[in-house]
Amino acid sequence: xxxxxxxxxxxxxxxxxxxxxxxxxxxxxxxxxxxxxxxxxxxxxxxxxxxxxxxxxxxxxxxxxxxxxxxxxxxxxxxxxxxxxxxxxxxxxxxxxxxxxxxxxxxxxxxxxxxxxxxxxxxxxxxxxxxxxxxxxxxxxxxxxxxxxxxxxxxxxxxxxxxxxxxxxxxxxxxxxxxxxxxxxxxxxxxxxxxxxxxxxxxxxxxxxxxxxxxxxxxxxxxxxxxxxxxxxxxxxxxxxxxxxxxxxxxxxxxxxxxxxxxxxxxxxxxxxxxxxxxxxxxxxxxxxxxxxxxxxxxxxxxxxxxxxxxxxxxxxxxxxxxxxxxxxxxxxxxxxxxxxxxxxxxxxxxxxxxxxxxxxxxxxxxxxxxxxxxxxxxxxxxxxxxxxxxxxxxxxxxxxxxxxxxxxxxxxxxxxxxxxxxxxxxxxxxxxxxxxxxxxxxxxxxxxxxxxxxxxxxxxxxxxxxxxxxxxxxxxxxxx
Ligand SMILES: *Cc1c(COP(=O)(O)O)cnc(C)c1O
Numbered sequence: 403x404x405x406x407x408x409x410x411x412x413x414x415x416x417x418x419x420x421x422x423x424x425x426x427x428x429x430x431x432x433x434x435x436x437x438x439x440x441x442x443x444x445x446x447x448x449x450x451x452x453x454x455x456x457x458x459x460x461x462x463x464x465x466x467x468x469x470x471x472x473x474x475x476x477x478x479x480x481x482x483x484x485x486x487x488x489x490x491x492x493x494x495x496x497x498x499x500x501x502x503x504x505x506x507x508x509x510x511x512x513x514x515x516x517x518x519x520x521x522x523x524x525x526x527x528x529x530x531x532x533x534x535x536x537x538x539x540x541x542x543x544x545x546x547x548x549x550x551x552x553x554x555x556x557x558x559x560x561x562x563x564x565x566x567x568x569x570x571x572x573x574x575x576x577x578x579x580x581x582x583x584x585x586x587x588x589x590x591x592x593x594x595x596x597x598x599x600x601x602x603x604x605x606x607x608x609x610x611x612x613x614x615x616x617x618x619x620x621x622x623x624x625x626x627x628x629x630x631x632x633x634x635x636x637x638x639x640x641x642x643x644x645x646x647x648x649x650x651x652x653x654x655x656x657x658x659x660x661x662x663x664x665x666x667x668x669x670x671x672x673x674x675x676x677x678x679x680x681x682x683x684x685x686x687x688x689x690x691x692x693x694x695x696x697x698x699x700x701x702x703x704x705x706x707x708x709x710x711x712x713x714x715x716x717x718x719x720x721x722x723x724x725x726x727x728x729x730x731x732x733x734x735x736x737x738x739x740x741x742x743x744x745x746x747x748x749x750x751x752x753x754x755x756x757x758x759x760x761x762x763x764x765x766x767x768x769x770x771x772x773x774x775x776x777x778x779x780x781x782x783x784x785x786x787x788x789x790x791x792x793x794x795x796x797x798x799x800x801x802x803x804x805x806x807x808x809x810x811x812x813x814x815x816x817x818x819x820x821x822x823x824x825x826x827x828x829x830x831x832x833x834x835x836x837x838x839x840x841x842x843x844x845x846x847x848x849x850x851x852x853x854x855x856x857x858x859x860x861x862x863x864x865x866x867x868x869x870x871x872x873x874x875x876x877x878x879x880x881x882x883x
Contacts, residue, residue, distance in 0.1 A: 408462070408463065408466055408866045408867075409866075411449075412449040412451060412456070412459050413447070413448075413449045415449065415451060415455060415459065416448075416449040416450045416451060417450055417451070418450060419450060420450040420451055420452055420455075421450065421452070422451060422452055422453035422456055423453065466866050468805070468810045470482050470484065470485070470678070473808060473809060473810050474809050474810065474828075474832065474836050474837075474839070474840050475809075475810040476763075476809070476810065476812045476826045476827055476828050476829075476840065477810060477811075477812060477813050477827065478623075478782045478784070478812050478813035478816075478824075478825025478826055478827040479573065479621065479648075479649065479782065479813055479816070479825060479827065480673065480679075480680070480813065480827065481648075481649050481651055481670070481673035481674060481781075481827060481829060482680070482810075482827070482829060483651070483676065483829035483830060483831040483832075484676075484829075484831035484832075485676045485677060485678050485736075486676065486740070488739070489676065489677075489735070489736040489739045489740065490678075490736075492735065492736075492739055493732045493735040493736050493739075497512065498512075498513060498731065498732070498735060499732075501513050501731075503726070503727040503728070507711070507712055507713055508710075511710065511711055513731060514704050514711035514712075514713075515711055516734060516735060516738050517535055517704045517728060517729075517731075517734060518704045518705075518706055518711055519738060520533075520535060520688075520734055520737055520738045520741070521533040521535065521688075521704070523738070523741045523742075524669065524688055524690060525690070526746075527650075527654060527655070527658070527741075527749070528647075528658055528659045528660055528664075528667065528669075528690050529658030529659065529660030529661055530659065530660050530664070530667065530690035530691060530692060531660075531690075531691065531692055531693040531696055532690065532691055532693070532695075532696040532699060533688055533689065533690045533691075533699075534546065534688070534689050534699045534700050534703065534724075534729075535671075535686060535688050535728065535729040535734050536689075536700045536723070536724050536725045536728065536729045537668065537686070537687040537688070537689055537700075537724055537725065537729070538683065538684060538685060538686060538687065538725055538729065538730050539670075539672075539683060539685040539686075539687050540573075540575065540646075540648045540668060540670040540673075540685065540687045541575040541578065541579060541687070542687050542724065542725070543668030543669075543670075543687025543688065543689045544575060544576060544579035544615070544644075544646060544668060544687070545579050545582055545583060545724070546668070546687075546689045546700060546721070546724050547613075547644050547666040547667070547668060547689055547691075548566065548579055548580060548582075548583035548585065548612075548613065548615075548644070549583055549721045549724075550666060550689070550691060550695055550698040550699065550721055551612050551613045551642045551644065551665075551666065551695075552583060552584075552585070552612060553698045553719065553721050554642065554694070554695055554698055555612055557698075557719060560640070562609060562610055563609070563610055563611060563612035563640075563641070564584075564585050564586055564610055564612060565585060565586045565587075565588050565608070565610045565611050565612060566580035566583075566585045566586070566587060566588065566611075566612055566613045566614075566615055567588045567589075567590060567603070567606045567607070567611055567613070567614045567615070568580060568587055568588070568589055568590070568614075568615050569589075569590050569591075569592055569598050569616065569617075569620065570589060570590065570591055570592055570817075570818070570819050571592050571596060571597075571598075571617065571620035571621050571622055571624075571817060571819065572615060572616070572617045572620070572621065572646065573617045573621055573646055573648065574816070575646075576615045576617065576646060577589075579615075580613075580615065585612060585613075586610075588606050588611075590602040590603060590605075590606050592620075592819065595624075595775060595777070596620065596622040596624045596774075596775040596777075596819075597620070597624060597626055597627065597628065598616070598626055598628065598632055600628060600631065600632070600635070603632065603635060604635060607635060607636070607639045607641065608639075609639075609640070611636075611639055611640075611641040612641060612642065613641060613642050613643070613644050613666075614632070614636045614641060614642075614643050614644065615644045615646060616629070616632065616643065616644065616645055616646065617645075617646040617648075618645050618646065618647060618653070618659070618662075619649070619652050619653070619779075619780035619781065619782075621784075621816070621817040621825070622774065622775055622779075622784045622817055622819070622820065623760065623779035623780050623781065623782040623783050623784055623825075624775060624777065624779060624780065625652075625780055629662045629663065630662060630663055632663075633662060633663025633664070634663065636663075637663065642665040642666060642695075643663055643664055643665050643666075644664075644665065644666045644667065645659050645662075645664040645666070645667035645668075646667070646668065647659060647667045647668060647669045647674075648668065648669065648670040648673055648674070648687075649670070649673055649674060649781055649782075649827075650669045650670075650674040651673070651674045651752055651753060651756045651781050651829070651830060652753055652756055652757060652780035652781035652782075653753055653780075654674065654749055654750070654752050654753050655744075655746065655748075655749030655750030655751070655752060655753055656750050656753045656754070659690075660692065664692075665691065665692050665694070665695060666689065666690070666691050666692075666695060667689070667690050668687045668688060668689045668690075669687070669688050669690070670685060670686075670687055671685070671686040671687070671688055671733050671734065671736075671737040672684075672685035672686055672733055675736070675737035675740045675741060676736060676737070676740040677733050677736045677737065684730045684732070684733060685730065685733060686729055686730045686733040686734060686737065688737075697717055697719040697720065698719050698720060698721055699717075699720060699721075700720060700721055700722060700723055700724045700725075701714065701715055701716070701717060701720045701722065701723060702714060702715045702723075702728070704728070751830075752830050753781075753830075754830075755830035755831075756780075756781040756827075756828075756829060756830035757779075757780055757781060759828040759829065759830060759832055759837060760779050760780065760781050760782050760783050760826070760827065760828060761778060761779060761783070762828075762834070762837060763783055763826055763828055763837060763840070763841065764779055764783035764785070766837075766841040767785060767841065767844055767845075769848075770844060770845055770847075770848035771785040771786065771787065771788070771800075771824060771844065771848065772785065772786060772788065773785055773786075774786045774820040774821075774823070781827055781829075781830075782825055782826060782827035783825075783826055784817065784820050784823055784824070784825050784826075785823075785824045785826060786820055786821060786822050786823060786824070787800075787822045789822075791851070791852050792851040792852055792855060794855045794859070795851045795855050795858055795859070796822060797814045797815065797822040797823065797824055798814060798815075798872075799851075799855075799858040799859055799861060800814075800824065800847055800851070800858065801814050801824070802858070802861040802862050802869060803847050803850070803857070803858050803861040803862065804843065804844075804847065805861070805862040805864075805865050806861050806862040806863055806864045806865065807843040807846070807847070808843075809840060809843060812824045812825055812826040812827075813825040813826075813827075828840070
């Protein structure tokens with residue numbers, strides 16, 4: 403039982419004169435160290451606490467966290483899978499962390515070998531011809547891909563291609579990316595099976611189409627089974643096909659995107675290839691392209707002449723640099739470690755287990771919370787509420803009640819095309835036992851929603867923070883104490 407008062411700030415616990423450490427007074431006065439105009443007029447208002455009080459304060463705060471290391475974390479689309487701790491140790495090795503980006507190339511051959519090696523592994527996995535590891539997030543990878551597509555069309559004097567087609571089952575970052583890249587977004591509605599409607603696509607394609615951005619699997623967790631036909635329509639139109647492959651854990655080892663007709667794609671190394679993430683980073687959105695587009699990739703790139711690694715810094719067609727230096731090297735290191743554990747035969751077990759687990763959840767909750775599109779899903783399933791059974795309950799209430807029962811909530815109200823959506827991604831690293839416990843909790847919540855909805859409307863009751871006013875929190879945030 404944690405009886406710690408989480409809502410008291412350290413400054414409120416402060417007692418004048420209390421100290422953790424007592425320093426020997428300095429020999430000289432402050433004026434002798436610093437210029438007059440840089441001296442404070444008054445001492446800063448810092449909490450005065452003993453070392454023990456301070457340690458206890460922060461340790462107890464940290465224990466309020468809901469985290470992957472403590473809780474089942476089915477946050478759809480985020481791939482919160484287990485990240486082996488050994489990679490943390492490897493990525494923290496001094497030989498990597500102390501490398502300076504301006505160090506002579508001869509002295510950082512090891513780091514370059516890892517960048518090069520990871521690119522080779524990603525090429526083998528995707529069937530694509532070249533990669534950049536520079537982009538520092540999925541959305542940044544999309545942006546890089548959109549710039550590459552634009553540069554390609556410009557190079558071909560095809561300057562009117564300013565539109566990017568995006569289905570309504572795309573990840574939310576896709577339309578934002580298209581707009582950031584200076585293109586016009588053309589939305590297309592999905593068919594009744596949650597897949598791209600080929601007729602809608604044909605209507606949207608025009609001589610202005612630069613790119614079709616396809617999230618695969620799409621955000622309702624469904625594989626676009628017509629993808630080869632989609633690719634043909636796009637290519638016959640002189641356009642390019644982009645795959646948002648952030649969650650490649652559904653396909654890795656099973657399908658090579660290049661075989662499907664993809665020209666450009668990104669992979670979230672921080673999701674698919676195991677890196678602790680959330681709270682905004684750091685991440686890595688590796689971007690792969692077919693041969694035709696290789697010259698447009700950002701610079702610098704790592705090359706190898708068979709003996710030594712070097713940096714390629716020149717290519718007139720390149721879109722330039724999208725990040726300082728070579729990307730988030732610590733994420734690259736973790737992804738490299740992770741992939742080196744698998745051979746081609748075992749790689750696909752990642753995808754198989756992520757698909758199996760998601761379908762196990764979908765089937766297990768069939769009666770309580772039905773899938774919006776009732777068919778086999780990929781790495782995640784999108785469920786909805788049976789409004790007739792629980793008229794006053796919303797998805798938000800279910801999510802809050804899950805916190806009470808000791809689970810991180812799933813992604814809710816996304817994708818937008820599913821009413822009262824709950825997007826659940828159990829991930830391949832979760833065992834049957836823990837998924838069964840989750841299914842038990844969801845079933846309990848379903849029964850409560852039917853018999854005692856009041857309980858859900860007031861949830862969470864067991865958490866340190868009860869139901870917050872989300873509208874005020876979003877509209878009038880007060881982030882300062
Ligand atoms: C997470 C995600 C993104 C965005 O990745 P960030 O690293 O958060 O920018 C894009 N597309 C899909 C399908 C995703 O799941």
